[in-house]
Structure formats: C-alpha cells, structure tokens
Amino acid sequence: xxxxxxxxxxxxxxxxxxxxxxxxxxxxxxxxxxxxxxxxxxxxxxxxxxxxxxxxxxxxxxxxxxxxxxxxxxxxxxxxxxxxxxxxxxxxxxxxxxxxxxxxxxxxxxxxxxxxxxxxxxxxxxxxxxxxxxxxxxxxxxxxxxxxxxxxxxxxxxxxxxxxxxxxxxxxxxxxxxxxxxxxxxxxxxxxxxxxxxxxxxxxxxxxxxxxxxxxxxxxxxxxxxxxxxxxxxxxxxxxxxxxxxxxxxxxxxxxxxxxxxxxxxxxxxxxxxxxxxxxxxxxxxxxxxxxxxxxxxxxxxxxxxxxxxxxxxxxxxxxxxxxxxxxxxxx
Amino acid sequence: xxxxxxxxxxxxxxxxxxxxxxxxxxxxxxxxxxxxxxxxxxxxxxxxxxxxxxxxxxxxxxxxxxxxxxxxxxxxxxxxxxxxxxxxxxxxxxxxxxxxxxxxxxxxxxxxxxxxxxxxxxxxxxxxxxxxxxxxxxxxxxxxxxxxxxxxxxxxxxxxxxxxxxxxxxxxxxxxxxxxxxxxxxxxxxxxxxxxxxxxxxxxxxxxxxxxxxxxxxxxxxxxxxxxxxxxxxxxxxxxxxxxxxxxxxxxxxxxxxxxxxxxxxxxxxxxxxxxxxxxxxxxxxxxxxxxxxxxxxxxxxxxxxxxxxxxxxxxxxxxxxxxxxxxxxxx
Numbered sequence: 001x002x003x004x005x006x007x008x009x010x011x012x013x014x015x016x017x018x019x020x021x022x023x024x025x026x027x028x029x030x031x032x033x034x035x036x037x038x039x040x041x042x043x044x045x046x047x048x049x050x051x052x053x054x055x056x057x058x059x060x061x062x063x064x065x066x067x068x069x070x071x072x073x074x075x076x077x078x079x080x081x082x083x084x085x086x087x088x089x090x091x092x093x094x095x096x097x098x099x100x101x102x103x104x105x106x107x108x109x110x111x112x113x114x115x116x117x118x119x120x121x122x123x124x125x126x127x128x129x130x131x132x133x134x135x136x137x138x139x140x141x142x143x144x145x146x147x148x149x150x151x152x153x154x155x156x157x158x159x160x161x162x163x164x165x166x167x168x169x170x171x172x173x174x175x176x177x178x179x180x181x182x183x184x185x186x187x188x189x190x191x192x193x194x195x196x197x198x199x200x201x202x203x204x205x206x207x208x209x210x211x212x213x214x215x216x217x218x219x220x221x222x223x224x225x226x227x228x229x230x231x232x233x234x235x236x237x238x239x240x241x242x243x244x245x246x247x248x249x250x251x252x253x254x255x256x257x258x259x260x261x262x263x264x265x266x267x268x269x270x271x272x273x274x275x276x277x278x279x280x281x282x283x284x285x286x287x288x289x290x291x292x293x294x295x296x297x298x299x300x301x302x303x304x305x306x307x308x309x310x311x312x313x314x315x316x317x318x319x320x321x322x323x324x325x326x327x328x329x330x331x332x
Numbered sequence: 333x334x335x336x337x338x339x340x341x342x343x344x345x346x347x348x349x350x351x352x353x354x355x356x357x358x359x360x361x362x363x364x365x366x367x368x369x370x371x372x373x374x375x376x377x378x379x380x381x382x383x384x385x386x387x388x389x390x391x392x393x394x395x396x397x398x399x400x401x402x403x404x405x406x407x408x409x410x411x412x413x414x415x416x417x418x419x420x421x422x423x424x425x426x427x428x429x430x431x432x433x434x435x436x437x438x439x440x441x442x443x444x445x446x447x448x449x450x451x452x453x454x455x456x457x458x459x460x461x462x463x464x465x466x467x468x469x470x471x472x473x474x475x476x477x478x479x480x481x482x483x484x485x486x487x488x489x490x491x492x493x494x495x496x497x498x499x500x501x502x503x504x505x506x507x508x509x510x511x512x513x514x515x516x517x518x519x520x521x522x523x524x525x526x527x528x529x530x531x532x533x534x535x536x537x538x539x540x541x542x543x544x545x546x547x548x549x550x551x552x553x554x555x556x557x558x559x560x561x562x563x564x565x566x567x568x569x570x571x572x573x574x575x576x577x578x579x580x581x582x583x584x585x586x587x588x589x590x591x592x593x594x595x596x597x598x599x600x601x602x603x604x605x606x607x608x609x610x611x612x613x614x615x616x617x618x619x620x621x622x623x624x625x626x627x628x629x630x631x632x633x634x635x636x637x638x639x640x641x642x643x644x645x646x647x648x649x650x651x652x653x654x655x656x657x658x659x660x661x662x663x664x
Contacts, residue, residue, distance in 0.1 A: 151516065180513035181534055184483065188541045188579045193572030197565045198530045202513055209520045225568070232564030232608070233529045235601030236557070236628075240525030243627040247520045269567030276564070276608055295575040296568075 002069045003112075003323035004301055005172070006224055006265045006289030008076040010039070011099040012054040018042065021088035027078055029054075039078060046078055052293035056103050060110060062292070067302050069320070071292065072327065073100050074114035074142040077176035082120045082148040089118035093128050101136035112327055114140040114172055119147035122156055126163045133167045139328045141169050144176030145203035152203050153210020161212055161219055170220040170326050175199040175228065192296055200228025204262070205237055209250045213258040220326050221261075222287065226268035226277050234259055234280070263326050265289025266318055267298055271308040278310070283317035287326060334401045335444075335655035336633055337504070338556055338597045338621030340408040342371070343431040344386040350374065353420035359410055371410060378410055384625035388435050392442060394624070399634050401652070403624065404659065405432050406446035406474040409508035414452045414480040421450035425460050433468035444659055446472040446504055451479035454488055458495045465499045471660045473501050476508030477535035484535050485542020493544055493551055502552040502658050507531040507560065524628055532560025536594070537569055541582045545590040552658050553593075554619065558600035558609050566591055566612070595658050597621025598650055599630055603640040610642065615649035619658060 010029065017026035024042035031037040037053075039046040052058045053076075063071060075096050081089055093116045100113040115132035117125040132138040141164065150157055152173075164171050179185070179195035180202050200223055207213065207221070223230065237255045241247040251258065260281055267289045268274045278286050288305060291297025298304045305318055342361065349358035356374035363369045369385075371378040384390045385408075395403060413424050425448045432445040447464035449457040464470040473496065482489055484505075496503050511517070511527035512534050532555055539545065539553070555562065569587045573579040583590065592613055599621045600606045610618050620637060623629025630636045637650055 146516075153519075180516060180530065184478075184512060184534065187485075188537075188582055189572055189576040190537065190541075193569055193576070193579065194534060194537045194565065197568055198512065198533060198561065201530060201561060202516065202526060205520075205522065205526045209522075229530065229533060229561035229565050232605060233526065233561050235605050236529055237525055239601040240521055240628065244521040244525070247525065250520055269571040272608065272611060273564060273567050276604065279604060296572065 001320040001324070002067060002302060003072065003288060003320045004063075004068050004070070004290050004292060005072045005222065005287040005323050005326070006267060007059075007071045007073060007292040008053065008294065009073040009100065009103065010049070010053050010076065010079065011096070014095055017088070017092060021085065021091070023084060023088070025083065026081065026092075041078065050293065056107065056111070059292075060107075063110065066300055070110055070112060072112045072114055072140065072172075072323070073103060074172060074174070075116045076294075077144060077174050080116060080144050080147065080176055082118070082144060084118070084120065086118050086121035086124050089120055090124045090128055093118050094131070097128070097132045097136055097138060101132075101138060104137070112140070113138045114142040116142055119143055119150070119157070119160065122160050125160050129160070129163055129167060129169060133169050139169060140172055142172045142174055145173060145199050146178070147176075149178070151210070152207040152212065158212065161216055165216050165219045168328055170222065170328060172222045172224065173200075173203060174224045175203070196225060197228030200225060201230040201233050204230040204259070205233070205255075208237075208255045208258045209247065211251050213261050214251050214253070217261055220263065222263035222265060222326055224265055224267065224289065224291075226266060226273060227262070227264045231264070231277050231280055260285070263287060263322065266301065266305055267291055269298075274305065274308045278308075278314060278318070283310070283314040284322050284325070286318050287323040288319050333652040333656070334399060334634060335404065335620060335652045336400045336402070336622050336624060337404045337554065337619040337655050337658070338599060339391075339403045339405060339624040340385065340626065341405040341432065341435065342381070342385050342408065342411065343428065346427055349420070349424060353417065353423070355416060355420070357415065358413065358424075373410065382625065388439065388443070391624075392439075395442065398632055402442055402444060404444045404446055404472065404504075404655070405435060406504060406506070407448045408626075409476060409506050412448060412476050412479065412508055414450070414476060416450070416452065418450055418453035418456050421452055422456045422460055425450050426463070429460070429464045429468055429470060433464075433470060436469070444472070445470045446474040448474055451475055451482070451489070451492065454492050457492050461492070461495055461499060461501060465501050471501060472504055474504045474506055477505060477531050478510070479508075481510070483542070484539040484544065490544065493548055497548050497551045500660055502554065502660060504554050504556065505532075505535060506556045507535070528557060529560030532557060533562040533565050536562040536591070537565070537587075540569075540587045540590045541579065543583050545593050546583050546585070549593055552595065554595035554597060554658060556597055556599065556621065556623075558598060558605060559594070559596045563596070563609050563612055592617070595619055595654065598633065598637055599623055601630075606637065606640045610640075610646060610650070615642070615646040616654050616657070618650050619655040620651050
C-alpha cells in the first residue's frame with residue numbers, strides 16, 4: 001500500500017470571496033481552457049496550474065502510472081488565508097474542507113483528506129477542526145509554519161494542538177508566507193527554494209523548544225519537505241540546549257528526544273538527504289511525499305525513495321506503513 | 333599536522349574606541365581578574381570570556397592537550413563592527429589585524445592569522461586587505477555573512493572578492509548579526525543556535541546564485557559551522573535551479589557544481605552530519621574547526637572527527653591537509 005502524504009488540491013471553482021467578504025487578496029482561479037488555469041491572489045499572478053490540481057480523474061491516472069495507491073489531499077499554502085477576517089476565513093476553510101471531503105467520499109480507497117482551519121482565531125480553528133473531523137470525517141489537518149503570524153510555540157495556539165490530540169487528528173505542517181528572511185529573498189525564486197526549508201527548520205525548533213511535544217507527546221505532527229533544513233540543524237540545536245540555560249529552561253530533555261516524535265515526508269531532493277533522515281529519525285517516521293502536482297516536487301516519489309537503496313522493510317515503511325500510522329487506524 | 337581553522341581571539345586590551353570615534357556600540361573588554369573578562373558592546377553585556385580568548389600561552393596549553401598543531405586565529409563576529417563609520421571601522425580592523433599578526437609573528441609554527449576588513453566600504457576593505465596581506469603577512473580574511481547589510485551577491489562586494497583572488501587571500505565566512513529571522517528568535521538563545529545555520533545557508537545560496545564562484549572559481553571560500561544548514565538545503569536549491577528559469581538565468585551550471593568549490597569547517601555537532609558533509613563535498617573540502625574557545629564549539633575537535641569513523645586518509649585530510657591548501661602554499 002503506497003501512500004503519498006503530500007499532495008495539493010483545489011476546487012475547480014468557487015464563488016468570488018472578495019465580493020462576498022471584501023479584501024483584495026482572496027485566491028481566485030482563472031481558467032484558460034479545460035486543462036489550464038491561473039491562481040490569482042486578488043489581481044496578482046500567483047501560479048499557473050493544470051487540471052491535475054482539481055480533477056481527481058487526472059490524479060488517478062498519474063497515481064496509476066506512478067504506482068501510488070492513495071494520495072492525502074491538502075490545500076496549497078496560498079489557500080490558507082490566515083490574513084483574513086476570522087469568520088470569512090472559517091467560511092473559506094469550510095468551503096475547501098467540504099470539497100476535499102467530497103473528493104474523498106467519492107473514492108475513499110484512493111484518497112485521504114486534510115482539513116484547513118482559520119488559525120488566525122484559535123477558537124474558530126478548533127470549531128472548524130471538530131466539524132472537519134466529526135462531520136466531514138477528515139483525519140488530518142494542514143497548517144502553516146507561522147499561522148496568522150503566530151509562532152508554533154505561541155501559547156495562543158496550544159489549545160489548537162490539544163484539540164488535535166483530543167480529536168485524534170494528525171497535523172501536517174507546510175511552510176507558508178511570511179517565510180523567515182523573505183525580505184532578503186527577492187531574487188532567484190528563493191522564497192520557495194531557500195525560504196521554505198529555513199522556515200521549516202525555525203518552525204520545528206520553536207515547536208520543540210515551546211514544549212508542545214513535551215506536553216503532547218501523543219500528537220502526530222509531520223513536517224513537509226523532509227523537515228526542510230531541520231534534520232541538519234538538529235545537532236546544533238541539541239548542543240545549544242546542552243550548554244545554554246535559556247534553552248534548558250524551556251524543555252526537560254534534549255531537543256532530539258522530541259524531534260524523534262515527529263514525522264517527515266520524503267521530499268528531500270536527494271538520496272543522501274533521505275538516508276540521513278531515515279538514519280536520524282527511523283523509517284517509521286518518514287512518509288512518502290511528492291508535493292504533487294507542483295514543479296518543486298518529485299515527479300516520481302517511488303523512484304526517489306528507490307534511489308536511496310534501502311532494504312525492503314525500510315522501503316515499505318516509507319512508502320506506506322508510516323502514513324497509515326500517521327493518518328490513524330482505519331484511514332489506510 | 334593538525335590545524336584548527338576556526339578559533340577566535342581578541343587583544344587583551346585596546347583603547348576606548350567610543351571616546352575616540354564616537355558611537356555607543358564599540359566592543360570593550362571589562363576585566364574582572366587575570367583570567368576572566370566581559371565583552372560589552374557599549375553599555376550592553378555581550379559575553380563573558382576567559383583568558384583563552386586573549387592569552388596565546390593558554391591557547392598553546394589547550395592545543396597541546398588536544399593534539400592541535402596550529403590554530404587559525406580570527407576575530408569573534410561581534411568585533412566586525414560593519415555598522416561603524418568606514419574610516420573608524422578601518423582603524424578598528426587595523427588594530428585587530430596588527431594584534432593577530434603579532435601573535436602569529438611570535439609563534440608562526442603554531443598560529444596562522446585571519447584579517448578583518450571594513451566591508452561597509454568596499455574600497456577601504458580592499459585597502460585593508462592589501463595591507464593585511466602585504467605588510468602583515470596574513471593569508472586569510474574573515475568576513476560576515478551579510479557584511480554591512482550587503483548580501484554576498486551584492487555587486488558592490490564583488491571587487492572585494494576579486495581582490496581576495498588577486499592577492500591569494502582565503503576567505504572565511506562566519507555568520508554575524510543581523511541574522512536571517514532574528515526578529516523571530518527572541519527566546520531560547522535561538523540567534524546562535526538556530527539563526528547561525530539558517531543565515532549561513534542563505535549566504536552560501538546567495539554567493540552561488542550571485543555567480544561569484546562562477547566568475548571566480550579560484551577563490552578559496554570556507555563557511556563556518558559546516559556550512560550551517562546549507563549542506564542539507566543544497567538538494568532543493570539544485571532542484572529549484574533545474575525547474576526555474578529565474579534561477580537558471582543567474583548561473584550556467586547547477587548550484588552543486590559551485591558548492592563543490594567551497595570549503596567547510598567540521599563543526600557540525602554530530603558524526604552523522606560530518607559524514608554527510610564529507611560525502612557531499614569530499615574530504616578535501618572539510619577542515620577541522622572548533623569555534624575555540626566558545627561554548628557553542630567542539631571541546632575536542634580531533635575527537636569529534638574521530639567519532640565519524642573515517643578511514644585514515646580522510647581523517648588526515650580533514651585534520652590538516654585541506655587547511656594547508658585553503659590557507660595557501662607555505663602557510664602550514
């Protein structure tokens with residue numbers, strides 16, 4: 001059973017959020033023909049996409065071609081809209097969650113769904129999480145690395161993480177703007193290429209030093225892109241904790257102990273990185289992820305894992321067993 | 333021949349720069365007794381240090397104990413003072429360069445020196461570089477990751493890199509404030525623990541995409557702390573270049589080709605990281621470095637390298653051969 005934990009989906013169309021709720025930054029889809037469209041944020045070009053982003057039949061063709069049994073579906077981060085007025089943001093999340101749940105309902109053997117929630121308001125986010133879990137049946141939620149400008153160690157977010165634990169919802173964390181250092185990344189497509197892995201490293205470091213995992217060790221949290229830069233910065237984080245009282249005051253055990261409670265996707269862009277990830281965290285913590293259907297992803301995640309030369313048990317774990325555990329019993 | 337490429341030194345005392353040049357942020361040393369002092373920046377506490385930071389005899393004792401034949405001496409980054417008025421900054425650099433050269437002159441078998449230069453003004457920096465090389469005999473220069481607020485791909489810095497190439501001076505790049513994302517790192521000692529490796533990854537990425545190494549492939553550049561997060565983010569940088577015209581427009585070959593022209597110190601805080609570094613860049617590009625005498629360093633860099641389980645040839649390369657090549661013929 002091969003599961004791709006990191007894929008993005010949008011509805012084929014949605015109503016004009018700007019005219020209903022005001023605000024010029026709502027994403028909208030401008031279709032060019034049956035297969036191609038552009039995501040705009042207000043009047044700004046954001047990204048060209050194909051029908052792979054909205055048509056489950058196109059996805060199934062690709063999955064069959066690539067030997068993927070199941071995709072976990074989540075919104076692309078531009079669709080988080082944590083900047084929005086909270087009630088509008090909740091309605092926006094609901095629209096996406098209902099769409100994702102409907103795709104899953106039509107083919108639950110091939111798709112699992114992740115919700116999005118309005119984390120600009122913890123109370124509404126928890127409300128939406130409960131709806132997504134209990135009414136729509138979604139067993140995971142995707143969130144940004146600093147949702148609504150709040151860091152993952154912000155006490156205001158903690159009740160949300162508690163709710164995820166209580167509702168048995170897995171958390172998939174994806175880097176999203178504003179990215180760390182984005183003001184220094186105007187050129188070379190650096191926000192996505194360099195900003196994403198640095199942002200992810202900072203977010204994981206904050207989650208750990210914020211004692212979120214110390215307090216909620218049962219919480220299942222996965223970070224996209226193989227944890228970005230984090231796997232390689234963990235050594236320094238660990239050393240810093242061992243010599244610095246400011247860090248020791250925050251958590252009782254060394255950061256590595258908490259890091260090993262996390263999950264990561266396999267999208268590391270290299271066999272050497274992937275082996276490092278598995279070496280450090282164990283195959284049970286690494287899940288196949290492709291970033292389908294975008295160009296910063298892996299065009300063939302099974303082959304990418306194959307290149308690392310793992311033994312069959314390790315490969316099986318990464319290709320699907322870890323995801324089954326992450327998504328929860330019965331989800332796969 | 334074992335060389336520690338990454339150690340920091342300050343003079344035991346220096347004149348009051350603030351009263352001579354104005355400005356409240358000049359570092360000053362407040363001695364508490366013969367062995368202990370505090371670095372203040374103006375009236376702000378910066379760091380407590382011991383006489384290891386200023387007394388070559390103490391250093392030699394430690395070197396003998398740890399089996400280190402030679403230390404490369406460089407200022408701690410707080411001493412860069414790129415914020416200063418350029419002429420005052422040049423005098424400040426000159427004071428340090430003369431001090432470092434004097435320590436090297438007294439025991440050239442055990443010490444090599446790195447200059448600092450006022451990179452807030454490229455012309456004065458080149459003037460000081462020439463003086464340090466031709467008059468003081470220093471064969472390396474230490475610089476910050478975004479000196480004077482300029483990124484390493486800033487065209488204004490390029491003549492400085494050209495001068496380093498022309499004068500055959502090796503460049504040691506150390507992360508320094510402002511660090512990427514520092515505004516998000518108020519707690520847990522994160523600027524040094526997390527900020528440094530992220531800043532270094534951004535700086536290397538900019539050096540490469542800024543085509544500095546494409547234009548100056550002979551330039552010898554080393555990044556501290558094993559390149560920070562960079563070794564693990566190179567895969568994504570490479571993939572980004574392969575799919576994105578904005579990145580391909582900047583450099584002709586994939587980023588990895590230029591990355592392999594770089595040197596890195598061995599201060600990775602872990603055998604797994606160090607093996608990754610050597611695997612990716614080759615033993616000839618990795619040099620023993622400890623960050624002596626600070627607590628974010630390795631207390632025993634020879635042992636740290638030993639833990640990685642390398643074959644004898646690889647170990648010899650990391651312990652000294654790579655540094656001999658980096659520092660230039662005759663330097664070791």
